[in-house]
Amino acid sequence: MAAPSTAPLAPNRLLTRWQLLRTSRRWQRGLRLTASYIVLLIGAMFMLFPMLWMISASFKPGWQIFTQPPIWIPQHWEEVRAGSTNRMFPLWRVPVDGQMETVMELGVRRYTTVINADLLQQVQTVPANALSDAFAAAVDGLTLNVREWFADGETRRVVALARGEGDTLIVADVADVRPAAQRLPLDVVNAGGRASFEIGGISFRGREIVTDEASLRVIPIGPESQLTVVGSPEIAAAAILVPSERVRDAGFIDVDKTELRLVTVDGMEGDFIPLVTESWQPVIDEEEFNAHAFVAPRSRLSAAGPVQINNVEVQGATYTAEDGASYPVIILISGTTQSAVISPEHATTLHLAQLGGLTSARGAQIARIPYRVQDGYSEGSTVLSVALVGEPRQMALIVPAWVVDEAFDVPPEALERAMYPRLRLDGYREALQTKVGESYFTTFFRNSFVLVALNTIGHVLSCVVVGYAFARLRAPGKNFFFLVLLSTMMLPYPVTLVPVYEIFRDLGMVNTLWPLFLRSFFGNAFLIFMLRQFFTTIPRELEEAARIDGADTLQIIRHVIVPLSKPAVATVVIFTFWWTWNSFLEPFIYLSSPELFPVSVGLNFFRDQYGAIFYDRLIAASVLSMAPMIVLFFLAQRYFIEGIQLTGMKG
Amino acid sequence: MANLVRRFGGSPLARREAISFYLLILPWLIGFLVFLAYPMLRSLYLSFTSYNLLSLPQWVGLQNYQRIFADADFWQSLKVTLLYALGSVPGGTIIALALAMVLSQKLRGVNIWRTIFFMPSILSSIAVAILWLYIFRPEGGLLNILLGWLGIKGPDWLLSEQWALPALILMSWWSVGGQIVIYLAGLKGIPEVLYEAAEIDGAGDLAKFRFVTLPMLSPTIFFNVVLAIIGALQVFDVGWVLTRGGPNNATLFYMINLYRRAFEFTQMGYASALAWILFVIIMGITLLVIRSSTLWVFYESEVR
Structure with a gap:
C-alpha cells in the first residue's frame, strides 16, 4: 500500500504515485493475471465454441443449422400434419387484437389499390417530363405510388391515374386521392366488368364491380401487394390428397374476413378449398417390396383398370400363374417386357410420400428391372428405406370448404414462426436408424x-511381457534391440503400408477385421517403452522374494509386476482404446463391406451418402461417435495426461 | 561372436536369464521382423518394380522414380504437404507454448483449463473433420458468421483454391492440446531456483523467458517439433474427409496422392517409390532439425 497522505496531491506527486503504482508488484501481478485470463479465455473459446456449436446443432432439425442469422439454441417449430399424409404444415404466430394467435397458411391473396371514381373530382393533365419518378409512400396506412410535380415554384405530391394524350400523365393530388383510394383483392377487381367513365372532363377506363348492395366504379392504380391468408391449424387434419387433374376451379368463397379459392373435385361431393399442389412420390417399404413383389412377364398380365390402394392410384392387373391359377395384382414398376407386381393385400405400406429434399436415392434392381430406393426416409417416429415405385404425380391437398370457418389476411412480414426452444432427439434417433450401405450405425459401434x-x-499381453524383459532381464544384445525398439517409434508408417497390405492379402485377411487387431499381439513400441519405464521403478526385492518361492518369470509378471503396475496397464488400455477408436486409414484400406466398418470409416461413409441432405443426422452421428472417447477422457484424464507427457518428454 | 558365446556360456543363471529375455521379447521381435523390417525392404524392392498385386512384380529399374519426378501431381502434393507442415507446426507450437506458459502460472482452475484445451485433441479426426466441414461452410458456417460480426466477408474456405489449405492449417491448431499438456509438464519441471536466481540478477519477465524458460524447455520443444513435422508430413484423414485433395488439387496431401496410386490405381510399385521418397524426406528433415538443434537446444549435460 502507498503511504497514507491527506495533503492535496500536487501534479508531480500524482505522477510519482502513478509511477509507484505502475511498478508495484501488486499492480504488475494484477495486470499479468488479467492478461493471462484473457489469453486463456480466447484460447478456450477457440477450443470450446466449435464443440458447443456442434452439440447444439445435433439437437436441431436440419434446416436450422445454417440459418442466417444463426439460431443458437435448438428450436422446435410447431407443425401440423395434413390429414393422414407425411406432409407437415409449419405454424405461424400473428398478432390479432393484441394477442398472439397460432395459425397455418391457407394461401395467398393479391391486392391492388383502386380509386373510387365517384369520390374523385380533381384531375389534371401534366407533361410526363414535369414529374419525378414514382416512389412508394405510405399515406394514412395505404401505400401509393407518389410522384413529385414541380410547378409554379412549388413541389406538389401527386398520383398518376392514367396515361393521357401524347407524352402526358393524368394525375391527382395525393390529398384528393387518399379519401377515394382503397385496397381491393386483385381477383375481385379483375372479375369486374370493363367500364369507362369521366372525371373532370377526362375519360378513364376502369372496372365496374357489382356487388349485392351496390356497384362500384374503380380505377386500379396499384401498387399490388400480396397478403397471406391464414386460418386455424385444425384445418390441416381434414386435408385430403387428390390427383391435381381431378381438381376444377369453382370461383371464390367468402370466408370470415377474406376470400378463398374454391374447387370441385371430379367424383367427390361438395366444394373444397385447395391448400397446395405438389409432386408426390408413390413409395413402398423396401422390406415389404423385397418380401412380396415379384416379376411377371407382360404376357401373363392382363390389364384390370386402375386400383386405389391407400389413396394411391395404381394400375391393376390379373396375373395368371404357370399352374393356371389367376389372381389380382397391382403393377409397381412396369418394364418393357416384364413388370414388378405385388398382390394388393401385400401392398400395405404403399403410399404417397413427400420426399422433400431427399435426393440420395440409390439404385436397386429386381430381376433386371431397375428402381430406386431412398434410405433414411422418415415418417413420424419411424425411419425406413422405401422403394420408389412409379412416377411422381401432381397431387393437390384440399380441405372441405365447410371446415374453414375462420380465416383472415396478414402481411407476410407480420407472420412469425411458431417456435420455442426444445432439444430435439430425432437427429440421434434417425442417425441410428438410417441404413448406411445395408448396415446401421449400431453395427459400426459394435x-x-x-x-x-x-x-x-x-497389447496388454504382449507389451507387458516385452516391457518386463527390457526392464529387468540381462542379456547380450539387449541394448541393441532396445535401440531398435526406440527407433521404430518414429518410423513413418507409409513405408510399410503396401507390403503389409500384401501380407494380409496373401493371408486372405483383406475385408476381415484381422489386419486391424492381429499386429497388436506383437506389441507396440511406444507402449513397451512406457511399460519398461514404469517397471524399472518397481523395487527388485519384491521379485526376489517370489523367485525364492519358486515362481518363474511369467508367474512373477502375472502375480507381482502386473498388480503393482495398474496405472501403467490402465494407460496401455486407454491408449489402445484411443488409437483403435480413431484409426481411419487402415480400416479404410482393408475393409470394403460396410457391415465390418468401425465408427470412423462408417462416419465417413455416412457423410459421403448423406452429408448434403441430413445435416442433423450427420452431426448427431459425429457427436455419438465422439461420445465414448469423451466419456473415457473424463473417467481417465489422468492416464491420458501422463501417457501424453511420456510421449513428449524425451529429449 | 566369440564374445557372445562366452557371455551366453557364462553362469547357468545368466544363460537362463538371457534365454528368458529372448523368449519374452519374441512376440515383439517376430512382429518387428514380419510387419516392419521385411515390409520396409519389400517396399524398397517394389519401388523398382511395376506391380498391380495380381501378377508378379516386374523389375523396371528407376522408371517409377523417373515417372514420379516428372509427375505434376507429385510436386503439387509435395508443395501442399510442406506448406501444411510449415503452417501447422510453427503455429501450433507457438499456440501450445503460449497457452502452456499462461497455464503454468498459479492460476485458478488449471485442471479445468487444461481439460478444455486437451479435449479436442483426443477426438477422432473424422468426427473433427466433419465438425469443421460445417464450420467452414461459406453460407451459415460458424466461422463466416463470426467474421461477419467483425464486418469481414469470409471466403469460401474449403471450396476455394486459395483458402482450402489455410483452413486445414487453422483446423490443425484446434488439436494442439497434447502439446499443451507436454509443455505444461516441461515447465513444471524447471527448478524454481533458476527463476529466483534470474530475479536476483534483475531479470524481467521477458529476460526470464528468454534466458531460463526457453533454454530449459528447448529439448522438449525440439522433440515435439520433430514429432509434429513427421505427423504433418503424413497427414491423410482430414484432407480425405474434407476436400479429397481438392479443389483443383489445392489440398492434395502427399498421403492422398500415395493412397490413390496404391489403392485406387493399384500401382503398388509406384506407390512404394512414393513411400520411400517420403521416408527419405522425413528422415532428411528430421536429421536437419537434429543437426540444427545444437544451435538452439540446450542440454543440461553440456554444462556439467
Missing part, C-alpha cells in the same frame, strides 16, 4: 468395440 477389446488384449 465393430469398433470388438476391435478395441481385441487390441487391448493383444
